[in-house]
Amino acid sequence: MTLLQLEKVSRRYPIGNPVFGLRSFLTAVDQVSLEVRKGETTGVVGESGCGKSTTGRLALGLEQADSGHVLFEDKQLAAADTREWRAKRQRMQLVYQDTLAALDRRMTIGDLIAEPLVIHDIGDRASRQQRVLDLLYAVGLSEHHRALYPHQLSGGQRQRVVLARALAPSPSLLVCDEPVSALDVSVQAQIVNLLVDLQQELGLGILFISHDLRVVRHVSDRIVVMYLGQVVEHGRADTVIDQPMHPYTQALVSAMPKLPGGFDHYLPLPGEPPSPTERPSGCPFHPRCHLAKDICRQTQPELLPLGPERRVSCHLVSNP
Amino acid sequence: MNPMLNAFQTNSANAALFTSHDVAAPRKRPILTVNDLTVSFSGVPVLHGVDLTVDKGEAIGIVGESGCGKSVTWRAVLGLLPKSAEVKGEARLDGFNLAGASQSKLEQVRGGRIAMIFQDPASALNPVHRIGAQITEALRLHRGLTSASARAEARRLLDQVGIPDATSRLNAYPHELSGGQNQRVMIAIALAGEPELLVADEPTTALDATVQAQILLLLKTIQRDTGMGLVMISHDLAAVAAICDRVCVMYAGRIVEAAPTHTLLNAPQHPYTRDLIGAIPPSDGPRVRLTAIPGAPPHGGLPPGCAYAPRCQSADAACAMTGPDMRTISARHVVRCLRVADGTRQ
Numbered sequence: 001m002t003l004l005q006l007e008k009v010s011r012r013y014p015i016g017n018p019v020f021g022l023r024s025f026l027t028a029v030d031q032v033s034l035e036v037r038k039g040e041t042t043g044v045v046g047e048s049g050c051g052k053s054t055t056g057r058l059a060l061g062l063e064q065a066d067s068g069h070v071l072f073e074d075k076q077l078a079a080a081d082t083r084e085w086r087a088k089r090q091r092m093q094l095v096y097q098d099t100l101a102a103l104d105r106r107m108t109i110g111d112l113i114a115e116p117l118v119i120h121d122i123g124d125r126a127s128r129q130q131r132v133l134d135l136l137y138a139v140g141l142s143e144h145h146r147a148l149y150p151h152q153l154s155g156g157q158r159q160r161v162v163l164a165r166a167l168a169p170s171p172s173l174l175v176c177d178e179p180v181s182a183l184d185v186s187v188q189a190q191i192v193n194l195l196v197d198l199q200q201e202l203g204l205g206i207l208f209i210s211h212d213l214r215v216v217r218h219v220s221d222r223i224v225v226m227y228l229g230q231v232v233e234h235g236r237a238d239t240v241i242d243q244p245m246h247p248y249t250q251a252l253v254s255a256m257p258k259l260p261g262g263f264d265h266y267l268p269l270p271g272e273p274p275s276p277t278e279r280p281s282g283c284p285f286h287p288r289c290h291l292a293k294d295i296c297r298q299t300q301p302e303l304l305p306l307g308p309e310r311r312v313s314c315h316l317v318s319n320p
Numbered sequence: 321m322n323p324m325l326n327a328f329q330t331n332s333a334n335a336a337l338f339t340s341h342d343v344a345a346p347r348k349r350p351i352l353t354v355n356d357l358t359v360s361f362s363g364v365p366v367l368h369g370v371d372l373t374v375d376k377g378e379a380i381g382i383v384g385e386s387g388c389g390k391s392v393t394w395r396a397v398l399g400l401l402p403k404s405a406e407v408k409g410e411a412r413l414d415g416f417n418l419a420g421a422s423q424s425k426l427e428q429v430r431g432g433r434i435a436m437i438f439q440d441p442a443s444a445l446n447p448v449h450r451i452g453a454q455i456t457e458a459l460r461l462h463r464g465l466t467s468a469s470a471r472a473e474a475r476r477l478l479d480q481v482g483i484p485d486a487t488s489r490l491n492a493y494p495h496e497l498s499g500g501q502n503q504r505v506m507i508a509i510a511l512a513g514e515p516e517l518l519v520a521d522e523p524t525t526a527l528d529a530t531v532q533a534q535i536l537l538l539l540k541t542i543q544r545d546t547g548m549g550l551v552m553i554s555h556d557l558a559a560v561a562a563i564c565d566r567v568c569v570m571y572a573g574r575i576v577e578a579a580p581t582h583t584l585l586n587a588p589q590h591p592y593t594r595d596l597i598g599a600i601p602p603s604d605g606p607r608v609r610l611t612a613i614p615g616a617p618p619h620g621g622l623p624p625g626c627a628y629a630p631r632c633q634s635a636d637a638a639c640a641m642t643g644p645d646m647r648t649i650s651a652r653h654v655v656r657c658l659r660v661a662d663g664t665r666q
Contacts, residue, residue: 047528154616184385184555186613189599193612211529214558218601218610242604255533258603260585262562263537269530272498 009068043220381560452490462513
């Protein structure tokens with residue numbers, strides 16, 4: 001069942017100074033379509049500035065799309081800060097990287113986890129206490145953490161609290177924006193395993209946004225690869241990473257050192273991702289693409305289906 | 321180019337670029353030998369005795385989680401720790417002990433014989449000076465080059481680190497360059513003193529995936545071409561293993577295992593090394609459950625026995641009592657684990 005659907009969603013921001021007539025637009029997200037199904041994870045991967053975080057904010061209604069539709073549980077997502085949106089927000093929660101910023105340092109862990117229950121008016125005092133306790137155990141913490149403050153916990157424990165807080169109002173969708181990037185490898189594995197377990201137990205749909213291809217491959221059922229605000233490849237996790245078709249995905253996969261093996265299959269990719277303010281004409285990837293032809297410089301390729309559940313946006317893949 | 325550097329090149333001329341099967345390779349002269357290095361901050365020990373050597377032309381990796389002492393080790397060697405740090409032990413560079421040496425002595429070594437680059441190039445570079453000036457400053461300090469010759473050498477260095485259009489780039493300010501290009505400039509400045517050893521502390525952590533690969537391979541290429549030693553400090557075992565000949569794994573202020581990369585990845589002996597490898601999601605093959613190491617590394621005081629015992633799945637009563645010594649199990653493969661020493665592990 002489709003939980004969240006983005007249909008050709010775009011978001012652009014004005015930049016420059018309108019007084020001097022220098023107003024122009026930065027397109028952060030350009031015609032992005034993706035879906036998250038119940039009990040499944042859709043991974044969004046790309047380098048900085050590719051629009052993956054903005055996509056997550058659009059999915060939650062924290063940003064308004066300039067065009068396109070965001071459908072959550074088959075209904076168009078209402079505008080932020082409206083009564084309808086607030087009611088829906090109970091069902092969709094955000095987990096992100098900076099746990100110290102996410103948790104009010106003057107509140108105890110117990111109060112922090114109970115806060116969403118209070119806001120959404122769920123249960124009475126006694127049942128909230130019980131729910132907090134259940135959530136603490138569910139994320140691998142214990143009762144004695146309830147009275148502590150965020151700074152008394154380690155980074156991994158704080159991420160567990162953020163997760164417990166997100167799960168408190170029984171959401172159906174989690175948007176995780178770089179949830180493990182600030183953590184050490186061993187703690188990262190703890191949180192990734194916890195996320196996978198909770199998903200199986202609760203049937204959550206997860207939109208998992210990360211720059212880390214290894215982690216995204218590990219948790220995702222479907223993967224969306226973004227470059228300069230556009231989806232360049234979309235498909236089942238194993239096929240996208242194991243048999244990438246878009247030249248960018250191929251380069252991204254080859255830049256991930258194998259263990260063991262290192263850069264045995266490295267495909268050199270020149271340059272760095274350009275700033276979204278300097279979007280090239282045609283295919284956004286063509287200045288770095290070793291296969292680029294005239295058509296790539298002139299016409300923007302469309303995201304075309306290529307096999308089951310596979311879409312690739314490349315002239316050379318669709319018309320070899 | 322100075323004669324010493326030429327000699328280095330000849331030595332490493334036949335070394336294959338990206339192979340790490342140096343198990344049978346003869347040992348070269350060590351450049352730097354660290355013996356029983358300990359560091360404490362205001363009486364709290366953070367480094368509990370580190371021993372290691374870096375051979376001429378060798379690339380070694382230092383891997384561990386935050387707080388394990390991987391950066392502190394190298395900052396202590398180069399005298400970059402704050403005054404509150406108490407450093408004991410020795411770090412010998414050709415018989416000269418760097419640990420606890422005076423700043424004036426250290427300044428003859430830093431940037432010249434040993435150079436260091438850091439994670440965040442944007443804060444390491446001076447934002448109000450052109451990058452050409454910052455490179456020629458290093459050339460003047462360490463090699464006495466001035467005016468035209470310095471500028472020509474700066475241009476050559478920018479070429480070497482892969483910055484296109486070096487001549488015009490010399491006039492750029494750091495903010496005009498991207499993160500990856502700034503890191504290349506940092507590498508150029510580090511190379512300006514023709515160092516025998518380059519210490520890179522998390523050099524690619526702040527960079528995007530595709531740029532990270534470019535910088536890692538650039539470091540490896542330069543290390544091979546100039547024959548300098550390379551120390552790569554990182555939390556990312558995969559990145560370190562990709563370019564280093566040998567890897568040291570640190571835990572709670574000690575090296576717990578050190579071995580040639582190939583051996584470490586294929587036959588890790590210390591439980592922490594195994595768990596660390598198991599915690600990294602594989603880049604291909606079937607998706608298996610990750611090894612989640614329970615708990616967190618010790619903070620401040622160490623447990624009485626092995627520091628890893630409280631989190632170790634194979635620890636027994638003895639591990640909680642006795643701190644293990646470093647054992648040599650094969651050529652260049654050392655492990656600090658009781659269970660390995662008494663032969664219960666293969």
